Amino acid sequence: METGRASKTAFRVAMRRAIHQILDQPCVLVDPIAVPLLGPHFTFDREREMSPLARAFRAFMAARSRFAEDRLADAVASGGTQYAVLGAGLDTFAYRNPFPNLRIFEVDFPATQEWKRSLLVEAAIPVPGSLTFVPLDFEHKTLAAGLAESGFDLGASAFFGWLGVVPYLTRDAFRATLQAIAQLPAGSGACFDYALSPESMSPLRRRAFETLAARVAAAGEPFHLFFTPDELEAELRSAGFHTIGFADSDDLNSLYFDNRSDGLKLPPEGLGMMASAWV
Numbered sequence: 158m159e160t161g162r163a164s165k166t167a168f169r170v171a172m173r174r175a176i177h178q179i180l181d182q183p184c185v186l187v188d189p190i191a192v193p194l195l196g197p198h199f200t201f202d203r204e205r206e207m208s209p210l211a212r213a214f215r216a217f218m219a220a221r222s223r224f225a226e227d228r229l230a231d232a233v234a235s236g237g238t239q240y241a242v243l244g245a246g247l248d249t250f251a252y253r254n255p256f257p258n259l260r261i262f263e264v265d266f267p268a269t270q271e272w273k274r275s276l277l278v279e280a281a282i283p284v285p286g287s288l289t290f291v292p293l294d295f296e297h298k299t300l301a302a303g304l305a306e307s308g309f310d311l312g313a314s315a316f317f318g319w320l321g322v323v324p325y326l327t328r329d330a331f332r333a334t335l336q337a338i339a340q341l342p343a344g345s346g347a348c349f350d351y352a353l354s355p356e357s358m359s360p361l362r363r364r365a366f367e368t369l370a371a372r373v374a375a376a377g378e379p380f381h382l383f384f385t386p387d388e389l390e391a392e393l394r395s396a397g398f399h400t401i402g403f404a405d406s407d408d409l410n411s412l413y414f415d416n417r418s419d420g421l422k423l424p425p426e427g428l429g430m431m432a433s434a435w436v
């Protein structure tokens with residue numbers, strides 16, 4: 158993606174989370190900031206958004222944020238006081254953070270971050286004192302360097318949410334970021350979604366994936382990086398993570414979509430896979 162312009166995919170996933178607040182009850186991700194942040198940009202066609210594909214994408218966007226925030230809650234319960242949102246886009250956690258002692262760092266491309274800050278101003282959403290913006294391109298500067306300049310405490314554990322970003326990175330940038338996290342004290346961890354290698358997918362899953370891949374490529378943000386779960390586990394272990402967990406569509410469905418009267422859930426062919434890893 159071009160470094161000088163704000164991410165279009167960040168807008169799209171934020172739209173899906175905002176539409177989730179309106180069309181899906183109960184919400185898997187309860188986010189009272191999602192709609193106000195988008196202000197006048199929040200318009201949608203209800204009929205289109207009720208199509209099976211739109212519902213499936215929306216379910217995944219809601220579930221992946223919820224899953225990461227649930228892992229963050231685990232980290233905070235174990236004493237964590239720092240949360241870095243990598244490739245934050247229009248993530249709203251910092252503006253509805255329930256943890257009084259948590260410091261939050263939003264790391265993103267400078268252009269995406271400036272655009273988000275202008276939306277916050279337009280929507281009169283205050284930037285909390287607990288939040289620090291860290292402008293950074295993972296391809297050109299290491300996460301460790303960016304955090305060190307921003308007041309992040311490299312001597313304390315931290316949790317990292319890294320949603321909708323890994324498939325867009327080069328392997329080198331991915332590895333450098335993992336290593337920066339793995340060098341933090343024990344108790345540190347990360348949660349992210351990743352794209353399965355297309356050649357390892359069933360034909361049905363591959364069709365769903367190709368629809369999404371074509372959309373993000375048309376937005377100028379093509380996917381580059383794919384893994385099988387085994388390859389990813391090897392990457393995480395070699396970076397220095399000890400406890401590693403994966404969640405697929407079935408896992409997310411049983412965690413968040415059981416017994417819904419509206420039938421919202423992730424399709425069996427899956428959309429993305431979640432990983433969490435702890436130092």
Ligand SMILES: C[S@@+](CC[C@H](N)C(=O)[O-])C[C@H]1O[C@@H](n2cnc3c(N)ncnc32)[C@H](O)[C@@H]1O
Nearest residue numbers: 164166167244245246266269294295296320321
């Ligand atoms: C699909 S959006 C996801 C945004 C957010 N995490 C969410 O779930 O709403 C991808 C985000 O990754 C950021 N991004 C992509 N490549 C990046 C890079 N090389 N360095 C920093 N940020 C990057 C984009 O600016 C954008 O905010």
